Amino acid sequence: RKEVEQDPGPFNVPEGATVAFNCTYSNSASQSFFWYRQDCRKEPKLLMSVYSSGNEDGRFTAQLNRASQYISLLIRDSKLSDSATYLCVVLIVTDKLIFGTGTRLQVFP
């Protein structure tokens, strides 16, 4: 079983739609959680950290469920520019980041 698992997608949604991605992790001692965004043939960039209480940044909301060991990312009012691959990332106890394989989002007009 992979340490971090994501649905690879693609998720094809129209502009203005709300879309949600989930990610599960296997290490119950995982300490920190992040969502990174990666555009095609570009480097990953941090989208947002995921806090235990959940957090929101504009149209983006991240949630953490430690009991079920998953994190989620909700994108409201999708824009064409949101088209990218979203990487779920977990910081494990050895201070190393474990990356999921990513979920691809395609927003169409």
Place this chain on the structure above:
Amino acid sequence: DAGITQSPRHKVTETGTPVTLRCHQTENHRYMYWYRQDPGHGLRLIHYSYGVKDTDKGEVSDGYSVSRSKTEDFLLTLESATSSQTSVYFCAISESTSGRASQANEQFFGPGTRLTVL
């Protein structure tokens, strides 16, 4: 954007040749990392450094070595390249690894190096 560059950006080489990739940062961050990214796999850690001359192995370190003689430079060497090492290589830097989600342990990535081993 964080000041992090990688060179070369693209390289084609033949099996058995040595290859060195360079990562250079201007942020004075303590931690530096080398990852490879392949289809069907997430980014996988090859080696990382927690200071000058201090390095450690990641999950896919076989066939790779690293060196860090200066804070700003982290070199990845493939002593004898193989076709299985064809990949996109990313360097990353971070200020700390405190274990808590914070801006300090955000990893900033370089633009990547596309390496093809024929």
